[in-house]
Amino acid sequence: MLSTMTTAQNKSKKVETAKIQTSAVCEMCEELIVDKTLVFEKGLKFAQMDVETGILTVRYRNDKTSLEHIRSIISKLGYAADSVKADSVAYENLHFCCKAPHD
Amino acid sequence: MRKNLVLLLSLIVGVNQLYAQIDHSDYEITGFVFERDAQGKLKPLPGAHVFCVKDQQGTVTDVQGAFVIQTDHAYPHPIMASFVGYESDTIEVKKAGEIQFILSSKTLDEIKLLDRQKTNAKSLLQVKNVEWISASELYKAACCNLSESFETNPSVDVSFTDAITGARQIQMLGLDGVYTQILFENMPLLRGLSASYGLNYLPGSWIESIQIAKGTGSVVNGFESLSGQINAELFKPQTADKIFWNTYLNSAGMMENNFIFSTPVKGDWQTALLGHYSYLGKSVDHNDDHFADDFQTNRVSLLNRWEYLGFDNRHIMFGLRYLTEDKLSGQISADDPDTDAFEFARPYEVDMHTEQAEFHSKMGFIFDKPGTSLGLISSLRYHNQETSFGTSRYSGMQQSMYLNAIYQSNFGDDSKSYKLGMSYYGDNYQEKLKLRANDEGSYERYDQTLGAFGEFQFKKCVRFSSILGMRADYSRQWGMWYSPRLHLRYNPLENMVLRASAGRAHRQANVLAENISYFFSSRELEMDDYEDLEAEKAWNYGFNFTYNFYLLGKESTFNMDFYQTDFENQVVVDVEQSQRIKMYNLNGASYSTSLQLDASIEPAEGWEVKFAQKWNETKTTYATDALTSTYVPFVAKYRSLVQLSYTSWQDKWDVNLTLQNIGPSRVPAQGLGEEFVEEFWSPNFNLLSGQLTRRFKKFEWYFGVENALNYLQDNPIRSVDNPFSENFDAAMIWGPVMGRKWYSGIRVRIND
Numbered sequence: 001m002l003s004t005m006t007t008a009q010n011k012s013k014k015v016e017t018a019k020i021q022t023s024a025v026c027e028m029c030e031e032l033i034v035d036k037t038l039v040f041e042k043g044l045k046f047a048q049m050d051v052e053t054g055i056l057t058v059r060y061r062n063d064k065t066s067l068e069h070i071r072s073i074i075s076k077l078g079y080a081a082d083s084v085k086a087d088s089v090a091y092e093n094l095h096f097c098c099k100a101p102h103d
Numbered sequence: 104m105r106k107n108l109v110l111l112l113s114l115i116v117g118v119n120q121l122y123a124q125i126d127h128s129d130y131e132i133t134g135f136v137f138e139r140d141a142q143g144k145l146k147p148l149p150g151a152h153v154f155c156v157k158d159q160q161g162t163v164t165d166v167q168g169a170f171v172i173q174t175d176h177a178y179p180h181p182i183m184a185s186f187v188g189y190e191s192d193t194i195e196v197k198k199a200g201e202i203q204f205i206l207s208s209k210t211l212d213e214i215k216l217l218d219r220q221k222t223n224a225k226s227l228l229q230v231k232n233v234e235w236i237s238a239s240e241l242y243k244a245a246c247c248n249l250s251e252s253f254e255t256n257p258s259v260d261v262s263f264t265d266a267i268t269g270a271r272q273i274q275m276l277g278l279d280g281v282y283t284q285i286l287f288e289n290m291p292l293l294r295g296l297s298a299s300y301g302l303n304y305l306p307g308s309w310i311e312s313i314q315i316a317k318g319t320g321s322v323v324n325g326f327e328s329l330s331g332q333i334n335a336e337l338f339k340p341q342t343a344d345k346i347f348w349n350t351y352l353n354s355a356g357m358m359e360n361n362f363i364f365s366t367p368v369k370g371d372w373q374t375a376l377l378g379h380y381s382y383l384g385k386s387v388d389h390n391d392d393h394f395a396d397d398f399q400t401n402r403v404s405l406l407n408r409w410e411y412l413g414f415d416n417r418h419i420m421f422g423l424r425y426l427t428e429d430k431l432s433g434q435i436s437a438d439d440p441d442t443d444a445f446e447f448a449r450p451y452e453v454d455m456h457t458e459q460a461e462f463h464s465k466m467g468f469i470f471d472k473p474g475t476s477l478g479l480i481s482s483l484r485y486h487n488q489e490t491s492f493g494t495s496r497y498s499g500m501q502q503s504m505y506l507n508a509i510y511q512s513n514f515g516d517d518s519k520s521y522k523l524g525m526s527y528y529g530d531n532y533q534e535k536l537k538l539r540a541n542d543e544g545s546y547e548r549y550d551q552t553l554g555a556f557g558e559f560q561f562k563k564c565v566r567f568s569s570i571l572g573m574r575a576d577y578s579r580q581w582g583m584w585y586s587p588r589l590h591l592r593y594n595p596l597e598n599m600v601l602r603a604s605a606g607r608a609h610r611q612a613n614v615l616a617e618n619i620s621y622f623f624s625s626r627e628l629e630m631d632d633y634e635d636l637e638a639e640k641a642w643n644y645g646f647n648f649t650y651n652f653y654l655l656g657k658e659s660t661f662n663m664d665f666y667q668t669d670f671e672n673q674v675v676v677d678v679e680q681s682q683r684i685k686m687y688n689l690n691g692a693s694y695s696t697s698l699q700l701d702a703s704i705e706p707a708e709g710w711e712v713k714f715a716q717k718w719n720e721t722k723t724t725y726a727t728d729a730l731t732s733t734y735v736p737f738v739a740k741y742r743s744l745v746q747l748s749y750t751s752w753q754d755k756w757d758v759n760l761t762l763q764n765i766g767p768s769r770v771p772a773q774g775l776g777e778e779f780v781e782e783f784w785s786p787n788f789n790l791l792s793g794q795l796t797r798r799f800k801k802f803e804w805y806f807g808v809e810n811a812l813n814y815l816q817d818n819p820i821r822s823v824d825n826p827f828s829e830n831f832d833a834a835m836i837w838g839p840v841m842g843r844k845w846y847s848g849i850r851v852r853i854n855d
Contacts, residue, residue, distance in 0.1 A: 027205075039753040040800040046752050 015045055018067055020056045023080040024049055029098045032077055041065060041073060056081075132172045134202035136164045136184050148206060151186040154565070161565050165473055165517055230560070230570045230592040232602050232647040232664065234258055234315040241307055242850075243748065243759040244794055244807070247351065247359055247381070249310065249335060250302035254792065254809075255761050257701055257715030257744045258315050258664075259283075259333070262737065265620035266819040266833045266840045267432050267453050267492070269398055270300045276317065276330040276666045277695035277719030277738055281617050282610070282641075284320055284328035287335050290463050290482050291325070295530055296501045296616040297459065297486055304426055304459065306379040306404060308349045308361035308850075311336045318666050319588045319606025319643045322556040322572035323509055323522055326586045329608040329641045330668055330695070339420070340365050340373035340410040344852040351848035355397040355841075357383040359848075371413030379404040388435050389842050390815065392823045394451075394833075396841055399431035421464035430455040433492070434826060451826035453492045453623070460485045474520060475512040481505065488616070492623055493826060496537045499616050504529040522558040527551075534615050538628060546633050550611055551579040566594045576609070581638045584609045598651040605644035612639055612674040614686050621676070624821075624832035626684040637688050640671040657705035664699040670723075677725050678736065679771050681779075682829060691724025692732045701744075713746040734769045737837055741766035757796040764789050768837050778822060778830040785837035788814045802851040813843040 024033055030049040033056065038047040043064025048057045058070060071081035078090030078098075091099070136151040147168025154161025155172060164170045172182065184204040185191035192204050234256075241252050250271040253259035260274040273280035280302070285293040293301035313335050320328030338347075343365040351359040358381065365375035381402045386395035408422040434450035463482035470476060486501040506527040513520035530550040537543035554576030562568040574586040588606030595601065614636060622628075630636075645666030652659055670693040677685040701715035718741045722732035734740075748759040767784040774780050794807030816838035822830040 035753065036800075039755060 014062050015059055016062050016067075017057065017059045020058065020067070020071060020074065020081050022049075022054045022056050022074055023086060024051065024054045024056070024098070026097055027051060028095055029079065032098075033074060033079065037073060037077060038070070041070070044070070132182060132196055132202060134170060134182075134204065135168045136170065136186070136204040136206060137168055138206050148186060151184055151204075151206065152565075153182065153184045153204070155182055163517065163562075163565075166469070166476075167473070230568050230590045230602070231321070232317045232604065234317075236313040236315070238311055239754070241310055241313070242796060242803075242805070243757065244761075244792065248303045248307055249305040249313075252307050252310065252313065255746060255759065256315070257699065257713075257717060257742075258317065260717075260739070260742060263836050263838075263840055264299070264834070265623050265836055266394065266396075267623045268300070268430065268455065268620070269396075269432075269841065270303055270620075272299055273302060274738060275315075275333075276643075276668060276697040277721040277735075278330045278668060279617075281612070282329040282668070284324065284332045285335075286324060286332060287337065288465070289324055289334060290465075290480055291484075291503075291505055292335065294327075294484075294505075294528075295486065295503060295532065295613055296488060296499045296534075298613065299617045299619070304402075304404065304428070304457075305335065306359075306361050306377075308347070309337045309363070309377045309379070309406065311338050311342060317647070317664055318604040318645045319590075319608060321570075322558050322574040322586060322588055323507075323524065325507075325526065325528070326552070326554065326574055326576050326584055326609045329610060329639070329643060330666070337406070337408075338363055338365075338375065338377065340375040340408050341412070343375045343377075344854055346853040347851070349848060349850045351846060353844050353846035355383065355387055355844060356385070357381065357397065357400070371411060373410045373412055375408045377406040377408070386432060386435055390819075392820060393434055394820055394823060395432045395435055400428070401430075402426070402428040416469040418465070418467035418469075420466075421462070424459070424461040424463075426457070426459040428455070428457045449827070451493045451831075454490070456489045458485075458487045470512075472512065474517050476510075478507075478509040478511070480507040480509075490619065494539050495622065496543075497535070497615065497619060497622065499532070499534040499613075501533075502531045518562045520560045523556070525553070525555050527553050530611075532613065534613075536615055536622070536628070538622065539625075541627075544628075546615060548611075548633075549579070552576045552584075554584075568592050572606075578609075578611075578638065584638070584640075600647075600649045602647040602649075603645070605642070607640065607642050610639045612636065614674055614676065618676050618684070618686075620834045620836075621678055621684050623834055624682075624684075625829050626678070626682055626832070629683055629685040631687055635688070636674050636686065637672050639673050641668050641673070642671070643668045654704055655706065659702070659704040661702045662700070664697070666697050668695045670694065673723065675723055675725065678834075679725050679733075681773055681775055685726070687726060689724065690726065693723040694732075695719065695721040695735075695738075709750050709752070711746075711748045711750075713744070713748075715742075715744040717742045736769050736771050739766045739768045753798075755798050757798075758793070759795075760791070760793040762789060762791050765838070770835055770837055773832060773835060774821060774830045776830075780821070785816075788838055790814065790839065802849050804847075804849050806847045807845070809844045809846070810839050810841065811843055815839055815842055 024030060030051055034047045034049050038044050043061040044058065045061065046059040060070065071084040074081040075084045076087050076090055078086050078094045080086045136148045136153060138146050138148040149164050149166045149168055151164045152161060153164060153170045153172060162170050162172055181193050182196050182202065183191055183193045184206060186206055192206055194202050194204065196202055236256065244251060244255050250261055250273055253261050253273060261271050262274060264270050264272045273283065275283045281298045313333060316332040318331060320332035324332065343363045345365055347363040349361040360380045362378045363375060367373050381400060383397060383400045386399045387397040388394060389396045404426040406422055406424040409420065411419040431454055433453040461482060461484045466479040468477045482505045484503040488499045490497045507524060509522055509524040511522045532548045534546040535543055554574055556572065556574040558570060558572040560568065560570045570590040572588040576584040578584055586607050586609060590604045591602065593601045643666060645664065648663045650661045670689055673689040673693045675687055675689050697717065697719050699715065699717040701713065703711060703713040705711050719738055721735040721738045723735050724732045743764045744761065746761045750757050765788055767787060770783050770785055772780065772782040789812055791811040792809045793811065794805055796803060796805040816836065819836055819840045821832040821835060822828050825831065
C-alpha cells in the first residue's frame with residue numbers, strides 16, 4: 001500500500017496505452033481475462049483482446065496500476081504475458097480449448 | 104464445460120449433415136448464425152438478417168440459424184449478419200462456401216461486448232411495431248415490479264390509481280392498461296380480475312426482457328389487445344443464473360427480496376425456482392392527513408419452472424406460480440404512538456388480501472420440414488381477492504382455463520409462412536360487492552370462448568413484408584367475434600422503416616375489479632343489469648416510422664408512432680356526477696388518438712440522451728352529455744420525457760436520470776354543498792428519478808431516487824377528515840401520492 005502511494009507521487013498521473021502479448025487463443029480466454037478479471041482491476045480504463053494474435057491492448061492509469069501488475073494478473077489466470085510465464089497450477093485448470101493454439 | 108463442447112460438436116456435425124445435401128455453386132454463400140447463451144453455449148439464431156454489404160442483397164436465417172445468399176459479385180465479399188439486440192458482425196468471404204457467424208447477444212451476454220450496447224431497441228426487420236427492452240434496461244430503475252419497469256420508457260405511462268392502495272396502473276396509447284393485452288411468454292398474465300393491479304404482482308427481478316407491441320397484436324395470442332401487447336419473458340431454467348439474489352430497501356422502510364435458483368436435475372430436466380418477498384411493517388403517513396401513504400404490506404410470490412432438454416425435436420416446459428399478498432391501509436388509528444393524538448371513533452380501514460395460483464405448460468414439436476412446428480400452450484389460473492374498506496366489502500374469485508394450439512409451417516420457403524390454430528378461454532367469475540349500508544350485490548359470469556385463427560406472413564423481398572391475420576371466436580354470450588388484423592412493413596432505405604397496422608379486438612370487461620379504486624369513496628353504484636354490459640369491441644389502426652442514422656459517428660434513432668383506437672362498444676365507467684359511479688354500454692363516440700415522437704442520440708462514447716414527446720386525445724361520450732364526447736378523466740393530454748444515461752466501459756458504472764413532464768388531465772366535478780369542487784384540469788408537473796449502478800466482480804450495487812422533486816398532489820383524498828361522509832373520495836388522483844423515495848439494493852449472481 002505504502003509503496004504504491006510513493007510511486008504514485010513520483011510519476012505524473014497519466015493514462016498509458018500498452019500492448020501485451022498473451023497466450024490467449026479463444027473467446028473463452030478473452031472472456032476470462034478481459035470480461036471477468038481486468039474490468040474490475042483498479043486503474044484499468046480499457047482492455048481489448050485480439051483472439052487471433054493473443055495481443056491484449058490495455059489503457060490504464062499509471063498512478064493506480066502498472067504494466068507489471070497487469071502481466072502478473074494475466075499470469076495468475078494461467079496465461080503467459082510478454083516475458084512473464086503462466087502460473088502452472090492455473091494453466092492446468094484451464095479449459096483444454098484455452099491451453100494450446102488450435103486451428 | 105464438457106457438456107457445452109459436446110453440444111457445440113453436435114451442432115457442427117448437424118451443420119455438416121444438413122449441408123451435405125446442398126449443392127454448392129460458385130455464387131452461393133451458405134452458413135449459420137449462432138448466438139452464445141448465458142452459459143456460453145452456441146445456439147442457432149433464427150430470424151437474423153444476413154446480407155451482402157456491396158449490393159444489400161440478403162436473407163433471414165431459418166429456425167436452425169441457416170442462410171443461403173445468392174450472389175454474382177466478384178470475391179472477396181463482405182457479408183454482414185445483424186439481429187436486433189445483437190452486435191452485428193461482418194465476414195470477408197474469399198470464395199463460395201460456408202461461413203459461420205457468432206453474434207453476441209445483448210441480453211444474455213451483456214458483458215461480452217466492447218461497444219456499448221443498446222438496451223432498448225426497435226427492430227427494422229420486424230413487421231410489427233415492437234419495442235424490445237432488455238434486463239439491462241430494466242436495471243436502470245429499481246423495477247420492483249412490472250408496472251415500475253415502464254417508468255423509464257416513453258411508450259407506456261405509469262399512473263397512480265387511488266390514494267389508498269398505492270397500486271400503479273399503466274396507460275398505453277391514451278387508454279387504460281386493461282385495454283393492453285399483457286402476456287407472460289405469450290400466455291395470458293393479467294386477464295380478468297387482476298387486469299388492473301396484477302402488474303404489481305410480477306417482480307422486476309424475474310423479468311428477462313419485455314416486448315412492447317403498439318397497435319393491434321397478433322391473432323395467435325387471442326382476440327384481445329385493443330391498444331397493444333406487452334409480453335414479459337421471465338428467466339427460464341436455461342437462461343437463469345445458477346443463483347441470483349436481489350435485495351432492496353427504500354426510505355419508507357419497504358424491504359424486498361428476490362431470488363432465482365436454477366439447476367439441472369436428473370434425466371435432462373432443468374428447473375428454476377423464482378421467489379419474491381416484500382415487507383413493510385407499518386403504515387406511514389407523510390402528509391399528515393392521517394391516511395397512510397405507504398401501506399403495511401406482506402407479499403410472497405413463488406414460481407417454479409421446469410424444462411425438459413432431452414429431445415432434439417420436442418420442447419417441454421411447465422411451471423407453477425403462487426402469490427399471496429396482504430395489505431393494510433387507510434386511517435392510522437390513534438393508538439399508534441408515531442402519530443399525534445388524533446382520535447378516531449371508527450377509523451376508515453382498508454384491508455386487502457389477494458391470492459393467486461397458476462399452472463402453465465408449453466409443448467413444442469419440431470417437424471422434419473424446415474420451419475414447421477406445433478406448439479401447445481395451456482394455463483390454469485385461480486385468483487381470489489377480499490377487500491374491505493370502511494364499511495364496504497368487495498370479494499372476487501376467478502377460475503380460468505386457457506388452451507392454445509398453434510401449427511406453424513410455410514409454402515416451400517420462409518418467404519411465405521403461416522400459422523394456424525385454435526384456442527379456448529374459459530373464465531368463471533364470482534364477485535360480491537357491498538357498499539356501505541346497501542345490500543350486497545352478487546355478480547357472476549361464466550365466459551367461454553372458442554376460436555380459430557390463421558396468420559399468413561409474406562415476404563416479398565427484404566424490403567417488404569406483411570402479416571395478415573384472421574380470427575373467429577365464438578363467445579357463449581355474445582356470439583361470433585371476428586378479429587381481422589393486418590401488419591405491413593416497408594424499408595425504403597436500409598436504415599428506415601415504415602409500418603402500418605389495422606385490426607379489431609374484443610374484450611369482456613370486469614367492471615368491478617377494474618374500477619375498485621372508484622369505490623374508495625362515497626359513490627353509489629348505478630348499473631344497468633350486469634348481464635347487459637356487452638363485450639367491448641374496438642378498431643385500432645396506426646403507423647410507425649423509424650429512422651436510424653449516424654450523428655457524430657454514433658447510431659441515433661428517430662421514431663414516430665401514430666395510433667388511433669375507435670370503440671364500437673365500450674363499457675363506460677362514468678364518475679362525472681357527484682357521488683355516483685355509473686356503468687353502461689357506450690352510446691356515441693369513444694376514441695383515443697395518440698402521437699409519439701422520440702429520438703435518441705449518443706453525444707459521446709457511453710452517453711445516451713433520449714427525448715420523447717407524446718400527445719393523447721382520449722374522449723368518450725358520457726350519458727350525462729350525450730351529444731358530444733368528453734375527455735376521459737385522468738389521462739394526461741401530453742407527456743414529455745428526457746433521459747440522460749451514461750455507461751462506462753464494460754458497464755462498470757451506469758448512471759441514469761429521467762425527467763418527465765406530465766401534462767394536464769381532466770378531473771371531474773365532485774362533491775356536494777360546501778365541499779363542491781368544480782371540474783378542473785390538473786396542473787403540469789415534473790417527475791425526476793435517477794439511479795446509479797456500480798458493477799463489481801461478484802455483485803452489483805444500486806442506489807436511486809424516485810420523485811426526487813417531491814411533487815405531491817394537493818389533497819389527494821377529498822373529505823379526508825370525515826371518511827364516512829358523503830363527500831369522501833380517494834380516487835380523484837392525477838398526480839403522485841407518494842413523496843420522494845430513496846432506495847438502494849444489491850444484486851448477486853453466482854454461476855460457477
